Amino acid sequence: MTKKIFDEKVKILQNVKVNQKYYKLAFASPLLAQKAVPGQFLQIKIGEGNDPYLRRPFSYYRTSGNKVEILYEILGRGTRMLSEKKAGETLKVMGPLGKGFTLTPKGKKRVLVAGGVGVPPLVFLAERHAAAYLLIGTKSKAEVMPKSELKNAKAKILYSTEDGSYGVKGRVTALLEKILKKEDPGKIFIQTCGPKKMMEAVIAIARKYGIDGEASWDENMACGVGACLGCMVETRSGRMRACADGPVFPFKELVIP
Ligand SMILES: Cc1cc2nc3c(=O)[nH]c(=O)nc-3n(C[C@H](O)[C@H](O)[C@H](O)COP(=O)(O)OP(=O)(O)OC[C@H]3O[C@@H](n4cnc5c(N)ncnc54)[C@H](O)[C@@H]3O)c2cc1C
Ligand code: FES
Known part of the structure; x- marks a missing residue:
């Protein structure tokens, strides 16, 4: 079954600093909130024009009802611009994207x-x-x-x-x-x-301990929907797209250099 992806214009409800490292941004969108699972992400268009040109990926931090939250740190120009947004301003947000974590690995x-x-x-x-x-x-x-x-x-x-x-x-x-x-x-x-x-x-x-698991292998992304092949990850099954085949991959699939 193909998963539905939505591209919504959302109004910021809150954008606050939570500690020295992170900011939290919240918005309401039933389409982006309701089917999201942990490990999936959103592509956010931060500026009004072409600055920054590409959308930036952010994991879902929490959803409740129609509300979506992300938690982010300032790494460069895009995240700095995001931190300056005020409640009431709008953003274009695409999601839910990618494959999330296994929710209940059996007996583990x-x-x-x-x-x-x-x-x-x-x-x-x-x-x-x-x-x-x-x-x-x-x-x-x-x-x-x-x-x-x-x-x-x-x-x-x-x-x-x-x-x-x-x-x-x-x-x-x-x-x-x-x-x-x-x-x-x-x-x-x-x-x-x-x-x-x-x-x-x-x-x-x-x-070393013979333990199974999963990693969210976050690569820098451009399209976020599997089209540009800009986020390839080496796996035992060949090169995969982090945005569409991941970002969550089983440990046993990942080829670590
Ligand atoms: C699937 C996914 C989920 C993510 N979830 C979150 C999240 O929940 N919260 C959050 O704060 N950030 C998250 N990130 C990282 C976030 O997308 C980057 O911090 C952001 O794109 C940087 O944009 P910028 O314009 O501020 O910085 P840029 O100017 O684009 O880059 C500034 C610096 O950050 C580095 N950088 C850029 N992207 C990444 C990345 N993916 N990982 C590590 N370093 C990076 C660059 O190499 C550069 O050194 C996620 C990334 C991916 C791929
Ligand atoms: S970011 Fe374009 S294919 Fe992954």
């Missing part, structure tokens, strides 16, 4: 591993389906999400910070290994999203 305890722009889809996943753990890696305490943003996540949430200012000191992968040592690897399923280096390290650990 799920461990979610997030960093950077991987936090929003995994918080959404933990809100929709209970997981054993949600592990979040940040640089320091200033990037830790406010508790109010995580109150509906059905998982034990543990942090690692690189400077040790909150949670366990070190990388989130060290935290993951600590947890895995206490668990039966045969019963674990890992789902991850974040910087490529982090996901590669997560997959290496999963392979």
Whole structure:
């Protein structure tokens, strides 16, 4: 069955800074909200004209009723322009795009591993389906999400910070290994999203323990709908489009350099 994609002009309800790292933007759209699953994303046209020329991809952070939220960090010109938008202004938004996470891997305890722009889809996943753990890696305490943003996540949430200012000191992968040592690897399923280096390290650990999982392999995107072939990912089944065949891929499919 082909999934329907909508391109809507939406009115911004809220666009606020939630901590030193993230902004949260909310809008209402029944068509973009109702069938979205965690791991899917939206293509947002940020400027009125051709600046920036391409739409920018953002994961669904949360939907409730007709409301959609995204959580974003400022990386460049497009996200800076987005952060300057005010409630009442409009955006063109296309979605829901891509393939989301497996929601209920049979008989497995799920461990979610997030960093950077991987936090929003995994918080959404933990809100929709209970997981054993949600592990979040940040640089320091200033990037830790406010508790109010995580109150509906059905998982034990543990942090690692690189400077040790909150949670366990070190990388989130060290935290993951600590947890895995206490668990039966045969019963674990890992789902991850974040910087490529982090996901590669997560997959290496999963392979060492013989654990299955999925990664949201976010490539820079142009069209977002499978037409331009600008987002190709090397997989064991050949080159795939991150936007349309992913962004979520099974660990066993991904060819890690
Ligand atoms: C499927 C998908 C889901 C995403 N979800 C989110 C989200 O929920 N929240 C969020 O903040 N961001 C998310 N991103 C990343 C977001 O799309 C980029 O941050 C944004 O496009 C940057 O646009 P810009 O104009 O600000 O920066 P640009 O000027 O385009 O780039 C600025 C810098 O950011 C880097 N960059 C651009 N795209 C990415 C990317 N995909 N990953 C890592 N670095 C990038 C560039 O290489 C460059 O160094 C997602 C990306 C994908 C592909
Ligand atoms: S972004 Fe065009 S095919 Fe993926």
